[in-house]
Amino acid sequence: MAPILQVRDLTTVFQTDAGPLTAVDRVSFDVGRGEILGLVGESGSGKTVTGFSLLGLVDPPGRVAGGRVLFDGRDLVGLPEPEWRRLRGRRIAMVFQDPMMTLNPVLRIDTQMVEALKAHGVADGRDAWGRSRDALGRVGIAAPEERMRAYPHQLSGGMRQRVAIAIALLHDPDLVIADEPTTALDVTIQGQILYEVQGLCRRSGTALLWITHDLAVVAGLADRIAVMYAGRIVEQGGVDDVLDRPGHHYTRGLLASVPRPGRRWARLPQIPGRIPSLGTVPSGCGFRTRCGRADAACEAEPPVVAPAPGREVRCHHPVPDEPR
Amino acid sequence: MTDGPAPLVELTGVSKRFVRPVDLSARVLNLAGARYRPEIVHAVDGVSFGIRRGEVVGLVGESGCGKSTVGRLIAGILTPSEGSVRYKGGDVARPRTVREGLGVQMIFQDPFSSLNPRKRVGDAIGEAPVAHGLVSRAAADAYVAEVMERCGIDPVLRRRLPHQFSGGQRQRICIARALAVKPDFLICDEAISALDVSIQAQILNLFMDLKEQFDLTYLFISHDLGVVEHISDRVVVMYLGRVVETADTDTLFRTPNHPYTRALLDEVPRIERRARAFEPVKGEIPSPLDPPTGCHFHPRCPHATDRCRVERPPLVEIAPGHLSACHLNAAPA
Amino acid sequence: QAQSVLTIGVRSEASSMDPHWTQLSGDKQVEQHIFERLVDLDHNSQPIPGLATAWRNTDPQTWVIELRRNVRWHDGEAFDADDVIFSLDRLAAGVAGAPASPAFALAKGGKKWTKVDSHIVRITTDGPYPHMAEDLAFVGMIPEHKARGVTASVDFNNGRATVGTGPYRFVEYRPGDRIVLERFDGYWGTKPEWDRVVFRPITQDASRLAALLNGDVDIIDYPPTPDIPRLRSDRRVGISEIASDRLIQIQFGYRDIEPFVFDKNGQPLAINPFRDVRVRKALSLAINREAIKDRIMGGSSIPTRNIVPPGFFGFNDTLRADPFDADQARRLLQQAGFGDGFKVTLHGPNNRYINDQPIVEAIAQMWTRIGIQTDVVTMPRNVFFTDVIRGDPSTVPGVDIPKFSVWLTGWGTVAGEATYTVTGLLESYNAATGTGNGNWGRYSNPRIDVLAFRARQELDPQVRLRFLQEATKIGMDDYALIPLHFQVNQWAHRANLKHQPRVNERTMAYDVSRVR
Amino acid sequence: MTAAGGVGRKPAADGADRPFRTFARRYAQSASAMIGLVVFVAILLLAFGSSWIAPQNPYDLRQVDLLDNLLEPGSTSFSGMTYWLGTDRQGRDMLSAILYGLRISLIVGGLSGILALIVGTVVGLVAAYVGGRTDAAIMRVVDLQLSIPAILVALILLVVLGTGVEKIIFALVVVQWAYFARTVRGVALAENSREYMDAARVLRLGHARILFGHLLPNCMPTLIVIATVQVASSISLEATLSFLGLGLPPTQPSLGLLIANGFAFMMSGKYWISVFPGIALLVTIVSINMIGDRLRDILNPRLQR
């Protein structure tokens, strides 16, 4: 069965005063049905823009400048707006990072849920209300009847995020894009949400693109991981492959810099320098200025090394695969 | 608490309440039978612990549990509603000497708002030492350069404004600003939470280096248990304004006692833990405006008994240096 | 057949429909359509029969007044002597809360009134009293059967007591917006032309004119002077005008030291130059009255050296307005020892008289040119008159004198003859007898005092006229005050209307008729 | 050894550490704002150079001749002087009167704006910084002041005080200080809760230093923006009050008074007495508002990305 989502060389550019900035640079990945792909990367690496590009929600001055987004076999790039509307929410849904900001503060929860159903004409008023309430129940919200009539500000952050997830799941979409939905939440609440999301995906076979900067979260949740750096995917593969045998020096540095149990008070290996801002990404390998292994060759476009199916490393000098 | 030298900082029975009083009109209406009561947030509720010289104490807990408030109380920005916060035996809010007043410094979470956006970073670092006469105005420039150098920022940049620096650099500047007044105790309130993963390591390393160089003592506030585990000698766990457990780091992570601590440790995502089946702690974090009775954790605790619902469990030593506030410990096993 | 309606745009709103409430002409002009007087005033403010057909002395202290017969109130009741007695009593007693009742005129001279029969009333005084007719022209007649017990003027404003004998009856009073009257068909006199009359207060001059020009109203009072020349050539509009009884003048303070007179360096002057008649004369000669008339008044003012307008009893036609002669003015100053000039502040109101502020400014200009450096301070009338009349007790405790040293003011000879004005402006001030109550600078001249006193007692018109003209001449030769001009009352109306103007500034519907 | 984060990169030589230049450059990006600035500077020069530029001193009665009154624009007087914008009822040269009137209007607007800014800022800062009952009490007074519309307060004050430049400035200050106080307090409260303020406290800096060295500078952008708005509105308010007869003395007319005086001549076709001062007033206020708009765009942190 073909993956539900196939992204090929997706490129998104922002037209700014300082010239065009490529926020997403020739990004390619697949998400299979029922699969959870973790898209990780540090701040500004282009994760969110990637997510928006998939939904056609990049606002001017940004635009998708190239590549293809094959959703269920159909290329979404350049789709007219009405077509987009039919897809959004119904077949592809999205959950945003900040639960405090994603719900309209002046509309009640039920309004915001029911309209999502009505927009696609799948349910009339009463029916839509019932379905919405059930959806709330499914994401683990106690007393959903009551919560339906609440305004967002009357709910805690965790509850709001679950409402957003419930809205995303209303239509049993084929793909959910979750943009750091738990970053703003506490550990125990994050645990609850991960639990719900995981269960729902498993049950309904929804594919999930989980965007985060927290390697640890995707470690527990995802099937596969894609690592972004400065707008490009530098490495992707199965969770264990990427985390245990990182092929890219960036991934390796990143993993090394996270404190691990049992090595208390030891100096952490650190990646020198800082993440380049978009305009200042070096040519060739974007990581070369911070990479210990970099040499003249890195000034050229790095090749994609694919040691195994579904596993890719974009590097001139990939880390030799040496199991630890 | 283990014996040893007198603590550098000591909190005894510290409470902090934020009260929004009932105003005149509400009081008038109360006479007519209405029931307006002042809104009281028990941000910190009877907290006691000490920090010895040279020690790194980690303070963990979920959002709103009062970690920052404890930090601010120790820094003397807030004064406790009850109890006392002592630094070198004196009240932190009323330092006896300038030196003592400057002994405790604080690094904040948000590197964007913790620097005055309109002050050049060199001035920000140099202001306090000059104002307090630690260095002369003439020598200030060289002094600032030296401190910046130590914190890993090129002194050439001292004429720049904060917005021209990255988050990591700003945090270094904040650290330099604190170190410029030669403190011996640093409170790091989520000092690395807002930074990128790759930068976090740089700052953590800097903290560790500086501790060695200046013989500093830290209170390290964080919700990232991994980081706390890495850097702390001892950990204090708070829940809704109260300390629920404290122990040295190894003990706490290996044999957590309090159900909350255990739940917390269970939930912490770790790179090593793959393909997990998540098992959530039930319930929401209650509001500090209206905390549960008895043990604050009882509504979410799988082991809660009737006693937990009514009686506040005291913080008792269950093993040397390991304190926990749970009724289960008192119950015969 | 369509109703004929006359809409009048007026500058000041009537504050009350109660004829005993004030003497403000804004009030009078409305109320007088409804309520009549025993003695009416013609267009030149001279007494003519109103509700009284005749008044005469039976002896120097007794006046007998014959009332008109077959006069009906608007509600059909007959008018008789009881109503007269009631009206006089009410006014004499004063209306509660009324800002300014003319009770004082009635109260003077120990007057007593009695009913002789149903249509004859007798009034006795404690001495010869020549002005009885003029006094009676102040008193509106109200119906006893309606107004007894009515103390507040509210009942006049809501129409309950607003029942008169006049040509129009009260319909509606919407404060700030309009007052509506309609023709009273039972009126004893000439049947008025208009079925309805609407008064609309429009305070802003330009707005009032705009309302006339676009047809909202048919006639307006006080058309803005700057527009007069253009209006005269506008075929849609007609202008009617008449010299008013209002004298615009400059008055001086006669104290030893005046607070607003300084030397060239701004130091207070130790002597009062205004006490020197040469200085006063110089200041008069320095004023170019013709320029003020042409340039400021739109050609509509009557430069004068009299205190009552031509045609009024007491007018002295030997007095001609001072010509503009700056050179002589300078010479006179030289002679008086003020060749280097001095500095004064000229005060004036800014919303009381036609172009009051521009006149003050222009005079300042002219005086400055002969070396008397003149600053200008103008103020709203309430502040101005408070300061003029009550004065500044701090300068001379207990004495009411103006705060100012030299100021512009006006005086209307409402009584229609000069005794009133000689007594008010030129006679020495006396709080007890009420003489000199417009002589705020406290000018005093015994010769004038004697003449004025005798004029008040004299019943023979010829003799009285001589006294008044003599007194006026003495005062003017002495430059007790500087008369500038009489205002000209003007109205602008649609060209298809005809309006016969009045000296006393009032706009009456029966003065307006259609051109046939 | 310490980490090398960011040390390696030398400061870019784009003048980015010169905030004023950056500011000026950003300001200049808007053409309309530049026009506004140029016009306003020109107006300032004209107004404050009026003693030298104006053909006549309209306040000197010897230079004003009644016989030259109501002349059309471009007319020539007996003395050979040309009245480019005509004359008013007193024979004042309109051009000179406008220039002088502009000066008065600007002085009144500017001075009252600045005084109100100072008063309001101090009050607002103190309220925010001290907090508690002081804050509550001060804010009650501010609410009270703000609950009554400006024009009413000014009307009453002028009725009570009488007219005159200093009185009208006083009235305008009374009317405006509360706006500044409220705004400053709002900004200062927000700033006060930012962590750099806590940092300053932990560094045990003195109250005065914190208040004026840290808090005030960060309130400045907002202050500048509302100051421009308030100056524009106080010029307009002064004109309105003058129009209602409660403004300035007649011999030293402000723009508002000139317009009011000219009002009477509008319908008789002598438009210049009212229209030209009106245009001057309009251009002045528009140019200030244009500047204010741009400042708002640049300085408002909420609109900064």
Next chain:
Amino acid sequence: MSAFILRRLLQSLFVVFVMTLLVFFGVNVIGNPVYVFASPDCNQACVNGIIRSLGLDRPVWEQYVYFMNGAVRGQLGNSFTFGVPAMQLILERLPATLELAFASLVLAILVGLPLGMWAGMRPDALSSRAIMTVSTLGFSVPTFWIGLILILFFSVHLGWLPAVGRGDTVSVLGIEVSFLTLDGLSHLIMPAFTLALFNTSLVIRLARAGMREVLYADFVKFARSKGLSPSRILFVHVLKNIMIPIVTVMGMEFGGTVAFAVVTESIFSWPGAGKMLIDAIEVLDRPLIVAYLMLVVVMFVVINLVVDILYSLLDPRIRFSGAAR
């Protein structure tokens, strides 16, 4: 909620109290109304009589106590000029003022909201720049000036609209309104427009700023990600949010609009309370001035309350709690 209302009432009581002090003593300082009403030939005795009849012979503080005594019983005294209760006079005129103010507010929102929203949606379009320039003008043109120009052009020059006054009115629930008759409407339009100019500019700005902020808010993006139609997003999600500041500010401005009606009414001879205030100030009719101000203050309080309630309907985040200010 009731604490909130009570707080407002206490606050306004205080405001009213201060106002009475200010006006009472202030007006006393400037001049004596007697000299306005007295005819020039009124001598001292006559003046004294008037002073007595107006109660002005007492010391000011005594007059004040007397006044307050009446005021708490709802009697604000009689107008010096009209001799009728000042309150009654104002209440008679207030509807005209309120109608004018309301009309101008409605006009401001009807015109300003769409323009502002458009300018916010297409910030760089030429039309948007034009709108913003015009709005700057609207802020800058003094009311009285635009009023004059309008009269000159539309009444005198073109003769389309009546220059002054209120025109025919119809009584609705005992209140005279003019917007229901053609004549009334033609009288209303110019003053309302004049008065609305400032507020229109304000609404344009608020709407534009709100648009710029809300349009890029996460929740709008989220709404789009749900597949909602643009019209639903604009008219439900966006509009409701930008209405919050507009309603608040317009509510606050209503008081100012009523006050500024003083100027407009005086130009257009609109028979409202504002014009009466100007007249009253001119003649120092103290009871009238005090009564007007007190009524206006009370009205502000009521309006503020209504605005707050409206605000809470629009913005559920604001709810009256016992201690909320």
